[in-house]
Amino acid sequence: KAGVTQTPRYLIKTRGQQVTLSCSPISGHRSVSWYQQTPGQGLQFLFEYFSETQRNKGNFPGRFSGRQFSNSRSEMNVSTLELGDSALYLCASSLNPQNMETQYFGPGTRLLVL
């Protein structure tokens, strides 16, 4: 069974640009969550999607947005990039929101903002 896949794996952008990251969940998993991981702040929750609906959002500015498609694939977008957005962005999928014990993480997208 294929795991969670994320594309691209690495990305370099400059301040002010925008970026879109993609996540394909494990087959049969319908819930997708996004996290940001930095050395200073650790792993922080961005948002959770299920049935194409955002179920919850973390404490991030509106520049961070996401969506989920009918096949459960998800994208997140960061607009007007800032240096502090440099981080590892992790996507995780689970069967559904009631079964967080089935959550698996993808390999992540490492974003560097110059």
Place this chain on the structure above:
Amino acid sequence: QKEVEQNSGPLSVPEGAIASLNCTYSDRGSQSFFWYRQYSGKSPELIMFIYSNGDKEDGRFTAQLNKASQYVSLLIRDSQPSDSATYLCAVNRGVTGGGNKLTFGTGTQLKVEL
């Protein structure tokens, strides 16, 4: 006060010993608790979850939960060098509408020495 607190370590234990990792949380409404292991340069992987007060054992791992004291712990018996990693405690407070918000601690680095 951080929502989820862990000692950053490193925690060094000899091979074959018991490693004890601790985590405290501030939100009394938290409902489910998870331990993730993260090797350097890799994504977190779930190793234990616990929902009720008491102990839960799975192989060499035991998770302990005390909701009254807002305390979660992970015991690793017969520690092996391959257990050397950062262990992340995550606490979930379900939100209205059935969503989730996993809050992570900053992790404890475990080193198992030969």
